[in-house]
Amino acid sequence: MSAKLLQLLLGLIGFGVSLVLMVRAGLGLGAWDVFHQGVADRLGAPLGGVTIATSALVLLLWIPLRQRPGIGTVCNAVVVGLVVDLGLAVPFAPDSLAVRVLLLVGGIVLNALATACYIGAGLGPGARDGLMTGLAARGHSIRVVRTLIELTVLAVGFLLGGTVGVGTVAHALAIGPLTHVLLPKLSRTPTVRKG
Template sequence: MPRRLIQLLLGLSLYGVSLALMVRANLGLDPWDVFHQGLAQRLGWSLGTVVNVVGALVLLWIFLRQRPGVGTVANIFVLGTVADAVLGLLPPVTALPLRALLLISGVLLNALATAAYIGAGLGPGPRDGLMTGLVRRTGRPVGWVRTSIEVTVLAVGWLLGGSVGLGTLAYALMIGPLVQVLLPLLTVPEAQPTAQTARSDG
């Protein structure tokens, strides 16, 4: 459990860092963060505040018969808070080569962070929980539900003024394969019962 908690918190923190890097790259964000950014601009809130508040609101998927875990709750408090802290330290960047480097670093770090917090096995993030909850309630395939959600938040975020661009496409193409490679390496195995425990249970 200590390793899982540490990995969870590191993963969520790195996710916040990756979000800040992609924001400073200013070449387009992933669908959910396009929505977060557009909403933040409309409300006059910080991006991290919107990320955290939206995460809390999405927890309504608990009514879709999902069970939130420690990771679900930690996601709400850590991710946006870290993103705001890093954005406060990183000044805006104008040089295109540096922006491209920030984008690539952000996507790679996001994949590592995603694999880390999912691999900790302490509960999905609120947005992932929304997807799995809708899959169970509707009976639709995971791919169909995830695509529908992300297209919706992307469209709404773009209409609100969120950043859509090359980074959005790069994220869509790269994140799945990268997480697929990294997740087996960062998945914490379940504890196996010892021989003495097995005998006492028997």
């Protein structure tokens, strides 16, 4: 197995574990995960399965945008969801607020590290990131596109019953700066290292 592929898989596994930690904290999830959880609750489906299905649907939106998936895109669509379902199958429901806060903080930090790890491998963006960059490539501001997508999935997820709370705000505020610091350290492509 190549070093890039190993880094990709470690990043995706870490990403799935980070989501499990945040779900167990019960203090709020990132925007897309609020959406996944809301849909999963409404359908009575496993959270990881909904994450995989959402990735597949988002990938269909790549077609008119002429985005091309890489091996990282395909792995992202499957591995994260499988890890989430495996992790949530382990019974663990912390009562202590201190433990829940630690799970939340650990989940956010691991999420950023895992994101930097799998993006840094340079084997293709995740479905949701590719949608954002594909729309931005059509002449739209990446900030505007990202914000509109995140707010839309957050609102829909909240209406469907996904967990919104202090963790949602903490994730929104911390994930960008943390990933910005970590990505250059884990990047295997010169263009990302420079950015």
